Amino acid sequence: MKYIDEFRSHDLAEKLATAITHEAATGRDYHLMEFCGGHTHAIFRYGVQDLMPPNVHFVHGPGCPVCVLPVRRLDDAVELAERHGVILCTYGDMMRVPGTKQRSLIRAKADGADIRMVYSTQDALKIARDNPDREVVFFAIGFETTTPPTAVAIVQAQREGITNFSVFCNHVLTPAAIQHILQSPEVRELGTVTIDGFLGPSHVSSVIGSQPYEFFAEEFQKPVVIAGFEPLDVMQSTLMLLRQINEQRHEVENEYTRVVKPEGNLKAQALVGDVFELRSEFEWRGLGTVPYSALKIRESYAAFDAEKRFALSEKVSREVKSCECPAILRGAKKPTDCKLFGTVCTPDNPMGSCMVSSEGACAAYWTYGRFRTNADGTAATKEAAE
């Protein structure tokens, strides 16, 4: 496929690997956090880690909207479907995430709740049009990439006068989360997590542009390279990061220029600004409460806000005990540090979101068999381990 195959070329990968090894031959270690689950996925799927010299480490970040959604919000969604009797429309990724007492949307559906998987907000609107006597709620999750399609649906519902449609909004903001990680005690005081630079989000950046990262690159003196999702993109971006680190620069650079412009997608930004406003705080799984890190629906579109339309009950939400997702999302632990990994918790029977989402770190470790590590932390080859 065009724009995909070229960026997976084996030849170029080997050449880039040599260049990276050369650039990294300084005797120091490099810890690069990839914020996006998409990068985690690419690194594992294409064995990018194996092409790296041993002193270049990837630290997996919290970048998957499924993984960072707090259990409480998932429990709320289950409540909407079960107690308020709505048709709950959700992206497929959310279906198997375990909520409190391991109750997931798929279990609620099996028990009779009307929960429907949709590919697009357009499908949710269609369900609302086709079922005028039912309340239809779209369970909106996602980063800046996924927010504009939600905004389009709300504007369209208003334009068309669809009154039985509303949105349970859980959209969150990437730069706020990255900043929060840099300010976390693990990074600042405890030093348990070292981050020398960031592989910046791909598709998030196609919407917000590269400018929003300027502030913390400067403030925290950490270089950011916005990186595409193909393996060569990740490698080229790694090379760019190493160069910045070696030259003691901390700039925002853009490797993914074929899609990301400095200003981003202005039309999408305008729509999002029209429909949403900042929440003063929002809870992230693993990161805790992060100020100004999420969006809510503006007063002018309050009629489409499910949180206003339905009274959600107070509830005590709990994760599965001993699931280490929260620490993994901060980069403080690895999936293999979790007692449940691969034994109690597998993709077929996930205990935490990181094992459900294909972009989750636990799922990536499991699927690509990179979970056997040597005592010194380097990856053991599969053959050697088996």
Add this chain to the structure above:
Amino acid sequence: MCLALPARVISIDDGEMAVVALEGIKKRISLALVEDVSVGDYVLVHVGYALHKVSEEEAERTLALMSKAGVLSAEIEEIEGAEA
């Protein structure tokens, strides 16, 4: 979650919808979030919406940049090989 793939625009409706070729199948997507898209353009598709046009020029430039790192590494190897 944020799977987004480059797809070629095959046709555009009068409204905000278009048909694209995505992994060998035709798919109807929304163009509500982009401007100036024409038939034949590649767009990045995410949850049924075109998010951005893919720039052919920039794709070429990035690939060229990558091969340059390649050229550099070939030279390095040569030098190192000569030293060894």
